[in-house]
Amino acid sequence: MPDKMRVINSGLREMAEWLPVDRVPWVIAGPCSAETREQVLATAHGVAACPNVRVFRAGLWKPRTRPNTFEGVGRAGLPWLQAVKEQTGLPTTTEVATAKHVELCLDHGIDMLWIGARTTVNSFMVQEIAEALRGVDIPVLVKNPINAELGLWIGAIERLYGAGVRKLAAIHRGFSTYTETEYRNRPNWQIPIELKRSFPRLGLICDPSHIAGRRGLVERVAQMALDFGIQGLMIETHMAPDQALSDAAQQVTPEELSAMIGRLCVRDAEPLEAEVRSQILRLRACIDQVDARILQDLAERMRWVQEIGRLKKQHHIPVLQLDRWETLLEDHVARAQAAGLDPDFVKTIFEAIHTQAVQQQL
Numbered sequence: 350m351p352d353k354m355r356v357i358n359s360g361l362r363e364m365a366e367w368l369p370v371d372r373v374p375w376v377i378a379g380p381c382s383a384e385t386r387e388q389v390l391a392t393a394h395g396v397a398a399c400p401n402v403r404v405f406r407a408g409l410w411k412p413r414t415r416p417n418t419f420e421g422v423g424r425a426g427l428p429w430l431q432a433v434k435e436q437t438g439l440p441t442t443t444e445v446a447t448a449k450h451v452e453l454c455l456d457h458g459i460d461m462l463w464i465g466a467r468t469t470v471n472s473f474m475v476q477e478i479a480e481a482l483r484g485v486d487i488p489v490l491v492k493n494p495i496n497a498e499l500g501l502w503i504g505a506i507e508r509l510y511g512a513g514v515r516k517l518a519a520i521h522r523g524f525s526t527y528t529e530t531e532y533r534n535r536p537n538w539q540i541p542i543e544l545k546r547s548f549p550r551l552g553l554i555c556d557p558s559h560i561a562g563r564r565g566l567v568e569r570v571a572q573m574a575l576d577f578g579i580q581g582l583m584i585e586t587h588m589a590p591d592q593a594l595s596d597a598a599q600q601v602t603p604e605e606l607s608a609m610i611g612r613l614c615v616r617d618a619e620p621l622e623a624e625v626r627s628q629i630l631r632l633r634a635c636i637d638q639v640d641a642r643i644l645q646d647l648a649e650r651m652r653w654v655q656e657i658g659r660l661k662k663q664h665h666i667p668v669l670q671l672d673r674w675e676t677l678l679e680d681h682v683a684r685a686q687a688a689g690l691d692p693d694f695v696k697t698i699f700e701a702i703h704t705q706a707v708q709q710q711l
């Protein structure tokens with residue numbers, strides 16, 4: 350590793366913590382996008398009344414996947430955020446993607462900036478933002494890149510640290526996948542945990558809204574994040590979520606946010622030593638990874654089953670061939686035993702898989 354990188358790396362490992370580690374989550378809330386002055390202010394007054402909300406968010410420049418969708422109000426929304434701060438006392442944050450955005454935010458007293466998932470992937474843009482922040486003491490939150498790559502995420506954080514930004518935190522917002530999943534963006538918890546392991550003093554916040562993609566799942570993801578020891582949450586909140594111009598399905602009302610925060614629970618990890626706690630987190634991440642693999646393999650198995658089902662139908666072959674099923678089961682049970690697994694347990698699992706496979710072919 351070149352000397353300069355070594356300095357950045359050890360600096361990041363030893364940086365002063367600025368994000369409070371508390372018995373209650375530290376919450377950033379506000380709409381996905383600022384739409385109108387009225388919508389911004391009404392939402393801000395709503396979230397200011399929620400417990401634990403420490404910062405107000407609203408996107409002004411919106412990076413959208415497809416063209417001809419709402420791309421944000423841009424600089425016109427800056428005075429609205431100033432009004433939020435004046436009227437509610439909440440500090441404000443918005444997404445920046447260019448040096449110009451940074452300059453405008455600094456000129457308008459925005460208190461905190463975040464770098465979006467589509468920007469973190471681009472080292473030129475991150476470097477440009479980092480240069481614009483040289484000599485400025487403002488907290489910067491870095492969302493993970495849209496693809497599941499820890500290196501890129503760390504790289505963006507290093508670029509900012511290298512430019513002198515010292516109040517840094519990472520936002521875990523999940524990773525996009527091509528296949529359909531329960532989530533809009535897969536959490537891949539092992540990645541933020543690995544980031545925290547590499548830089549234990551770096552603040553870590555979870556954005557359950559973009560992971561969930563639908564409001565019914567936001568609380569479950571938020572609780573998982575707290576269980577993983579993540580200290581903060583960024584939750585998209587809108588006065589009238591169904592009318593939102595972006596991310597309507599995942600936004601909650603301030604009332605829903607308030608109730609959700611009341612139910613979330615930070616488990617008491619005090620009696621555990623930090624080392625034991627981080628071992629538990631690491632092991633859980635490994636378990637989750639294996640579970641994800643099992644599910645993927647099951648899905649693949651079912652795809653093959655459907656294909657063989659089609660072939661059998663075409664050639665008028667009966668779905669169930671008992672001799673094949675018997676040898677398969679014997680074989681699996683023997684292999685399970687050799688691998689030190691309980692044969693009855695494995696038999697139960699394969700009987701369930703087989704029943705499902707037969708149903709799929711009928």
Ligand code: PEP
Binds near residue numbers: 381408412464467492
């Ligand atoms: C957002 O926070 O509204 C946003 C665009 O997030 P991300 O960069 O995580 O997609």
Ligand code: MN
Binds near residue numbers: 381382595596
């Ligand atoms: Mn959004």
